[in-house]
Amino acid sequence: MIKIDYLKNNTRYxxxxxxxxxxxxxxxxxxxxxxxxxxxxxxAPPNITGSLHMGHTLENxxxxxxxxxxxxxxxxxxxxxxxxxxxxxxxxxxxxxxxxEGLNRFILGKEKxxxxxxxxxxxxxNVILDQFKKLGLSLDWSRKKFTLDKKYVWWVEEAFIRYxxxxxxxxxxxxxxxxxxxxxxxxxxEIEYKERVDKLYYIKYPLKDGGxxxxxxxxPETMLGDTGVAVNxxxxxxxxxxxxxxxxxxxxxxxxxxxxxxxDPKFGTGILKVTPAHSLIDYEIGLRHDLEIVSVxxxxxxxxxxxxxxxxxxxxxxxxxxxxELEKLNLIEKIEKIxxxxxxxxRCDTELQIIPSYEWFLKMDKLAKLAIEAVKKNEVEIIPxxxxxxxxxxxxxxxxxxxxRKLWWGQTIPVWFCKNCGEKSYVVDRRKPxxxxxxxxxxxxxxxxxxxxTWFSSALWPFAILSTEQEKKYYPxxxxxxxxxxxxxxITRMIFSGKYFMKKSPFKKVFIHPTVLTKEGKRMSKxxxxxxxxxxxxxxYGTDALRFGIIWQLSAHQDLRFDQVPLEQGQKFLNxxxxxxxxxxxxxxxxxxxxxxxxSQADRKIIKSLENTKNFVEKSIEKFELxxxxxxxxxxxWNEVCDFYLESWKGETKNNLQVLDKVMIDSLKLxxxxxxxxxxxxxxxxxxxxxxxxxxx
RNA sequence: GGGCGGGUAGCUCAAUGGCAGAGCGUCUCGCUUACAACGAGAAGGUCAGAGGUUCGAUUCCUCUCCCGCCCACCA
Numbered sequence: 001m002i003k004i005d006y007l008k009n010n011t012r013y014x015x016x017x018x019x020x021x022x023x024x025x026x027x028x029x030x031x032x033x034x035x036x037x038x039x040x041x042x043x044a045p046p047n048i049t050g051s052l053h054m055g056h057t058l059e060n061x062x063x064x065x066x067x068x069x070x071x072x073x074x075x076x077x078x079x080x081x082x083x084x085x086x087x088x089x090x091x092x093x094x095x096x097x098x099x100x101e102g103l104n105r106f107i108l109g110k111e112k113x114x115x116x117x118x119x120x121x122x123x124x125x126n127v128i129l130d131q132f133k134k135l136g137l138s139l140d141w142s143r144k145k146f147t148l149d150k151k152y153v154w155w156v157e158e159a160f161i162r163y164x165x166x167x168x169x170x171x172x173x174x175x176x177x178x179x180x181x182x183x184x185x186x187x188x189x190e191i192e193y194k195e196r197v198d199k200l201y202y203i204k205y206p207l208k209d210g211g212x213x214x215x216x217x218x219x220p221e222t223m224l225g226d227t228g229v230a231v232n233x234x235x236x237x238x239x240x241x242x243x244x245x246x247x248x249x250x251x252x253x254x255x256x257x258x259x260x261x262x263x264d265p266k267f268g269t270g271i272l273k274v275t276p277a278h279s280l281i282d283y284e285i286g287l288r289h290d291l292e293i294v295s296v297x298x299x300x301x302x303x304x305x306x307x308x309x310x311x312x313x314x315x316x317x318x319x320x321x322x323x324x325e326l327e328k329l330n331l332i333e334k335i336e337k338i339x340x341x342x343x344x345x346x347r348c349d350t351e352l353q354i355i356p357s358y359e360w361f362l363k364m365d366k367l368a369k370l371a372i373e374a375v376k377k378n379e380v381e382i383i384p385x386x387x388x389x390x391x392x393x394x395x396x397x398x399x400x401x402x403x404x405r406k407l408w409w410g411q412t413i414p415v416w417f418c419k420n421c422g423e424k425s426y427v428v429d430r431r432k433p434x435x436x437x438x439x440x441x442x443x444x445x446x447x448x449x450x451x452x453x454t455w456f457s458s459a460l461w462p463f464a465i466l467s468t469e470q471e472k473k474y475y476p477x478x479x480x481x482x483x484x485x486x487x488x489x490x491i492t493r494m495i496f497s498g499k500y501f502m503k504k505s506p507f508k509k510v511f512i513h514p515t516v517l518t519k520e521g522k523r524m525s526k527x528x529x530x531x532x533x534x535x536x537x538x539x540x541y542g543t544d545a546l547r548f549g550i551i552w553q554l555s556a557h558q559d560l561r562f563d564q565v566p567l568e569q570g571q572k573f574l575n576x577x578x579x580x581x582x583x584x585x586x587x588x589x590x591x592x593x594x595x596x597x598x599x600s601q602a603d604r605k606i607i608k609s610l611e612n613t614k615n616f617v618e619k620s621i622e623k624f625e626l627x628x629x630x631x632x633x634x635x636x637x638w639n640e641v642c643d644f645y646l647e648s649w650k651g652e653t654k655n656n657l658q659v660l661d662k663v664m665i666d667s668l669k670l671x672x673x674x675x676x677x678x679x680x681x682x683x684x685x686x687x688x689x690x691x692x693x694x695x696x697x
Numbered sequence: 698g699g700g701c702g703g704g705u706a707g708c709u710c711a712a713u714g715g716c717a718g719a720g721c722g723u724c725u726c727g728c729u730u731a732c733a734a735c736g737a738g739a740a741g742g743u744c745a746g747a748g749g750u751u752c753g754a755u756u757c758c759u760c761u762c763c764c765g766c767c768c769a770c771c772a
Contacts, residue, residue, distance in 0.1 A: 585731090
């Protein structure tokens with residue numbers, strides 16, 4: 001790529017001239033080789049909607065440093081690139097595109113809409129992977145994976161069918177978190193709560209035997225679906241209410257007062273109206289006391305036929321009207337302000353409704369136990385250790401996972417409903433069932449339109465991407481790294497899925513890496529305008545300098561307040577390295593005829609220091625302390641190799657040339673995982689023809 | 698409401714039961730033939746606050762105050 005003269009004649013290193021060329025040179029060598037002593041890294045597949053952000057950047061640079069270091073330690077690296085179809089996220093971005101054209105998916109129809117999504121996938125699906133190349137990641141590009149690959153889709157269906165046969169999957173009508181804009185159910189993890197000041201209405205409910213009680217609610221429109229009233233059994237104020245009958249205003253339904261521990265005596269009046277259709281806590285109470293489920297709000301957020309004269313109104317209009325009528329009846333005791341948390345769709349930011357819907361659920365108790373056991377027995381090591389606590393806490397309190405979505409984009413669930421009998425009759429199968437419906441005795445099956453929660457699919461990632469016999473040996477992986485926010489969403493679910501289907505944890509170590517914050521300690525976010533685009537940084541500083549700058553600031557345990565200054569420092573360091581090797585080459589020429597075989601004091605000192613540095617770096621990398629490792633190498637190279645050792649070669653010297661060679665070549669190897677491009681370039685300039693990472697450290 | 702992390706030099710962060718450290722920045726001096734994108738050197742800190750354990754605490758324990766994050770079905 002370059003000759004030694006280029007190094008001798010240029011005092012400045014220009015990354016922009018070489019980084020891409022060097023990357024392209026490497027690509028064939030990144031291929032996972034046959035053989036033994038593998039180190040297997042599992043990539044977190046980015047969404048096809050994505051473009052590179054600082055989180056991906058940090059995460060994958062960390063992994064690449066480890067990959068390159070392990071290569072130098074003699075390992076064969078297995079690290080496949082891949083992407084996630086990301087159901088709800090992708091559907092949402094395509095819908096946003098349509099909106100710009102004045103369209104929406106309902107106007108377009110399902111078929112045309114899906115065509116549009118596939119067009120998007122073709123156009124943008126690989127953008128982020130191309131951006132990964134700019135980071136210098138040593139990924140095996142001969143094996144690109146996607147969560148809608150044939151084999152992958154097979155595995156997702158397989159998982160559903162096996163869970164179903166084992167009795168872990170059931171269908172139920174339950175109140176779920178529903179996004180009226182995406183028009184789908186959501187899992188607990190896809191909700192974002194926001195604080196908001198609302199009104200708390202104190203409403204009088206007449207008692208059948210005279211008098212009244214007062215309940216407090218922020219959602220009076222749901223009262224039309226009330227099928228009970230509840231108080232806490234320990235609440236002394238209301239002992240005599242238990243068992244009494246209440247007349248629901250406006251509807252005149254008779255309700256019974258039950259007692260349930262879930263009622264918080266401190267909230268409002270301490271009396272709860274129970275609406276099992278539109279509240280999860282009420283649903284639970286309803287189950288315990290055998291209360292009816294009456295839904296009054298539909299999928300559009302409008303009042304339905306059970307809402308009587310309010311039918312057809314938007315829930316907010318209905319609220320207003322209901323309050324008006326209650327006021328006329330003198331049933332509003334007071335209205336207070338309340339600051340509370342309101343659920344929103346984490347994708348499109350629409351306020352959610354809780355409505356009853358038929359959905360598929362995965363029973364979590366057994367699976368949670370598998371996941372708990374895997375970490376307890378150290379089959380999976382979570383680093384830093386402190387993340388074990390939230391891991392266990394989440395699993396201990398877990399509820400069944402709603403795995404179905406009513407989206408259009410995603411993998412269809414392998415279930416067939418009888419066209420005549422609907423909900424009452426279905427078959428779980430990949431192909432259209434041949435047998436007849438038990439109820440109507442006809443063969444009239446239609447595949448469901450429901451799709452999987454995209455996380456159900458990505459939970460299978462560690463083994464669903466392994467399609468050939470050779471690849472099957474790459475399970476389990478040694479290492480996966482992720483951001484904190486997908487610990488439950490992804491990591492935990494991969495662990496129990498792996499344990500369940502493969503009988504083994506899907507990876508040995510999970511490194512939960514720090515979050516990249518702004519210099520002020522704020523979250524980086526596009527919408528807030530606080531984000532930094534890594535591609536801009538690469539354009540300005542080059543990849544090696546970016547890698548230096550971000551890892552310089554990295555500590556294994558603490559969030560990273562991103563500052564650009566260390567990137568400038570990185571550029572300076574690259575130039576320092578460049579010139580040190582220039583001097584090395586010139587010095588070798590100058591002393592070419594020297595026959596000195598003695599080891600000088602300076603030689604001894606630098607060898608000692610080199611060994612110490614290697615040991616320190618090895619230990620630090622094992623602990624994911626890449627920032628400390630880099631700082632140590634930096635100090636070693638700059639202060640000890642350059643300021644001390646190379647200086648001692650000026651003028652006349654008693655140093656040994658072989659020691660010089662060893663120090664300079666070993667330094668190059670030590671620097672390589674962090675600064676791969678420049679070290680490879682210098683390696684070429686010194687007359688070598690192979691990838692530097694095939695050397696041994 | 699529960700949990701986690703952090704508060705150390707102007708900035709970003711280390712380390713440690715026994716003189717408080719690095720990089721950047723600042724200041725001084727040097728363009729010594731690899732590099733001024735450099736070299737030599739200097740200044741700079743009541744280690745958030747209070748109490749406790751100890752011969753000795755920035756470090757261990759308790760409490761308080763700030764900052765950040767996560768989890769939770771308060772209607």
